[in-house]
Amino acid sequence: MKKNILTMMAILAFFESYAQDTTRQTRPLSLVLPEATPQKTFFQKEWVKKSIAPTILFTAAAATWGEKENIRELRNRYIPNFKVPYDDYLQYTPAVAVYGLKLAGVKGRNNIGRATLSHGASLAIMAILVNSIKYTTKVERPDGSSKNSFPSGHTAMAFTNASFLHKEYGLVSPAYSIGGYTVATLTGVGRNFNNRHWVPDILAGAGIGILSTELGYFFIDKIYKNKGDNLGILSRIEGNENPSFLSIKLGTALATTNFLSQAELSEKKEVGFEAGLEGAYFFSKQWGIGGDFTFSSFPVKPVNIFNEQDLGSFDFVTQSLGFLNFGIGPYFSQDLSEKLQLTLKTTAGYSSAANGKVFIKANFIDSPTEEIEIAEYRPSNSFRFNIGTALTYKLNPELGLTLYADYNQTKSKITYHYNNFDEETNDEYNSEQIRENIRYFTIGLRLTAYF
Structure with a gap:
């Protein structure tokens, strides 16, 4: 009887030991075996x-x-x-x-x-x-x-x-x-x-x-x-978690109005480009104040005014329109995921335009092309309004690639000074003022650095 009891105790001890060994082998298994490395995306x-x-x-x-x-x-x-x-x-x-x-x-x-x-x-x-x-x-x-x-x-x-x-x-x-x-x-x-x-x-x-x-x-x-x-x-240094940033931007500018329609110097809406800097300081994870400094240029296509097969053609040629813009206003940011961030903004500021010239370009059949300056245009500096949205893909906590879209609006009064070719008068110029609506969208990319 005593022998049987000892045998049963030995068997129980064996199973207990086996159970403990099994537990030791199965429970820490996830610690012993290396975890599967998650597959990195292309941008990671x-x-x-x-x-x-x-x-x-x-x-x-x-x-x-x-x-x-x-x-x-x-x-x-x-x-x-x-x-x-x-x-x-x-x-x-x-x-x-x-x-x-x-x-x-x-x-x-x-x-x-x-x-x-x-x-x-x-x-x-x-x-x-x-x-x-x-x-x-x-x-x-x-x-x-x-x-x-x-x-x-x-x-x-x-x-x-x-x-x-x-x-x-x-x-x-x-x-x-x-x-x-x-x-x-x-x-x-x-x-x-x-x-x-x-x-x-x-x-x-x-x-x-x-x-x-x-x-x-x-x-x-x-x-x-x-x-x-x-x-x-x-690695022990902790950064600011607010989405303050500075970025370099480059995009395509698409006019929603014909900038020179009143002067009849352009027949189509202009397409140009925009480049500049943009940044904002965020007081919290969602709200901040920022601004941008941009340069926009719009080449103007010539307007044909005369075309004769045996003689040649005459075109109005206008130098490209250029604007230096500055604006400041509130920014709102919202994380859509760990990698995606949405930013909205409304800014107001100042737009300074470059002066330009208007020529008649004569393309004769049997003689060299000639250009005659007929006028100079001088846009006034004006108030600029801008709203925009941006979607940033964070490559890492310090750097992101941003797709942005902005709407810009300003009203510039353009003064045209026309050359006076009448030698009997003393006035070199006759002038005319025309108010043009300058409205355009910009779509482009920003390289965004967070700080």
Whole structure:
């Protein structure tokens, strides 16, 4: 009996031990076996994230290539005598900031030695790309000084240095990234204002600068076999969760009215482009105040006034319409998902228009084409109203790609001064004032940086 009891106790002990072993094996199984890695979407892949900004800039360079003469013409009408070579020095500012912060003891992604190696590799890649393209394409500069305009080396240098600052200190505070890229953008704008580069040169240079830094860090990180010296320290830094942002925007402008219908200088609604900067500071996750600074251009198609098969044709040719716009107002933001964000805005501000000229273009059959200036138009500065919506896909917490649509409205009084060809009178011009409705939609993309 005692033996049977001992046997039963041994069997029970065995099953209890087996049950405990089974529990130990089954319960922690999920901890022992690695969890399945979720499949990354296309935009979540590392190489895609790094190539989005350069791709947008290269695409913008291609899109504005056909408009570069019109853009230069507007520059000559707004600021024909601008010559302030601040861009020669400003291009280096972000790199100087990096070394200043490191010497001051502010920890960034890497220690100073590794940061210098990464930056050196980036500069080497940038120099190879810029110079090989410059002396292959041989594009003449807008001032006619040489044939090495495309792409802009100053802008490439500025954006290489801005990306260097972003790489090293963007994790510490997005404000460093915003400051660096703002300085780089001002450098690019300076190249255009100083009539040293076409707009496509500047956009391509910016893309090359960002791409060069990504490649430089990629190769140096492979040598060190990690992403940075101080990432463990920086990972504990928490950022602002409000959706404050600064963005570069480029889009197509679609007129809803014929801007020159009253003067009968245009038969169709104009189609142009818009480029500029937009940003907002949010006091909460939904409400903020912001504004934009944009430039819009609308080429005007010639209007045929006479066409004779044996003689030729005569057209009215009007220089393109250009507007510098500034607006400020409330912004509303709503997260639709972890990656998608909707933004609404209403702004009011100021619109300044460029003066232009009107010609008669004579296309004779048996003689050279002639252009005779018959009038000058001078639009008045006016109040501007703007409403818009934007949908942002967040590539990561600091960067997003935004599809935006804006409606713009202003009423400009255009004064036409007509040339007086009567030599017997002393008046050089006769004038007429016409009020035109300027209304248009813009649809485009923004590269959005959060801070």
